[in-house]
Amino acid sequence: MVSMILEVEGLWKEYGSLHVLRDLSFSVARGESVALLGPSGCGKTTLFRILLRKEGYTRGTIRGTFDAAGYLPQGGCLFPWKTVMENVELPLQIQRVDRAIRRDRIEAQLSTFGLAGFSDTYPHELSGGMKQRVALLRTIITGAPILFLDEPFGALDTITRHRLQIWLAEIIADLDRTTLFVTHDIEEAVLLAQRVIILTERPAGILGEQKIDLGTDKRTNRMSRAFMHAKETLLTMIEEGGGS
């Protein structure tokens, strides 16, 4: 049996009479990359906040410990008064990792993240794509076994977004970490996830689940048959289940 790093069963969330999450059940296996796909404002971020213990929930059970989760909030949340290096090292600094050790660890990653030579740059001097890569590096640098990425490329233009998606797909494959990310972009879900969980409109429930099997096709080839097929399957599921 595959070991589950996260199991959610019958999760409900209500704010007074407002239902946000409706009977969510899903699980994530160790090492798996899972996308939560749903329309904007359906409660995906709320789900993340609950999983990260930032918010309570009304009913249900959540199994799994995320004391060491890497969290990439929507919009990146880079500290404007910190340089690239200072932003990335912050989680390690808070864990009191020795300065020389943490800086070496980051230096070794900078070029992979396309940030070589930018460690003393402030966020406002970077492009949107670079900012997002800084935020991602900060998310993975602690070595957290599970990553929560909230709309990792939500605020970017299409071209940058496409490039970064391909780049992240490779990074995720190399990192061998459990990744759970929320998105409203079908292509992004196919590109980055081994499994896609489709959420309904608010209150968010589970519309369906789909394994993404691209066979021998390159994961990042958006025009391959398998890619198109996976996209179509997801679209059909959304249309059939969608109601309104």
Place this chain on the structure above:
Amino acid sequence: MKPETVPSSSFRRLFRSLLWVLSLLIFLLLWQGITSLFNLPTWLLPSPIVTLSAVINDAPLLAHHLTATALAAAWGLGLAILLGLTLAMLMNGSKVFSDLIYPHLILLQAVPLIAVAPIIIIWFGLDLLSKVVIVAFICTFPICVSTYEGFRTVDSGFRELLDTFHASRWQRYRHLHIPATLPGIFAGLKIAATYSVMGAVIGEWLGGSRGIGIYMVRALQSFRTDRLFAAIVIVMVMSFAIFKGVDLLGAYLAPWSKRRHDE
């Protein structure tokens, strides 16, 4: 865009300082002109030249008094920063504490200084200490309020991110609350800086042996209006110097706030 804006902004800065100097010169010329034209006696309105000569003639005496006033203003401002920041942190840490303290702080600030100052003199004597207390009394409030309001408007996204890093309370202040609030703290600090010299002078009016306020009282009693004007010049220069010092310190400690302003 960027390379072009750099020279033009430094040109603008030069232009702005030139304008400032020019307007000051015009003001001084007008002042000199009016006193000469209407042949006003010195005890009514001393001319800029007479004022300047009073400053020069009394320079050693003014310096003697100035040091006392500057010391009171600086110590008082320092005490106010310590008190204001501590209060703001305590208020930010506990809702009960802030509910308890905030209204009283406002009430205290509503009491006119001129009514409180004599009481402070009675309690703390005629020496430096009472002046320091008076300055701290008026300067704490703007610092505390601007800091506290700054803490409260810290972006919750950043707070939650630090939570996922398991940051301690002190680490949250160090990495988020203080840097995020620094521009606001300095806004309050600039107001406090201009109050500080005024507070010290008012304290000195009520009694003591050294300070620009004492010098002013003596000048008033002997109808030496030129000396009063000389004292005003000194107070203005001192206030401006402290204000500018705070401003520069703010630009040094929080360079990102200046940058955002420029963009």
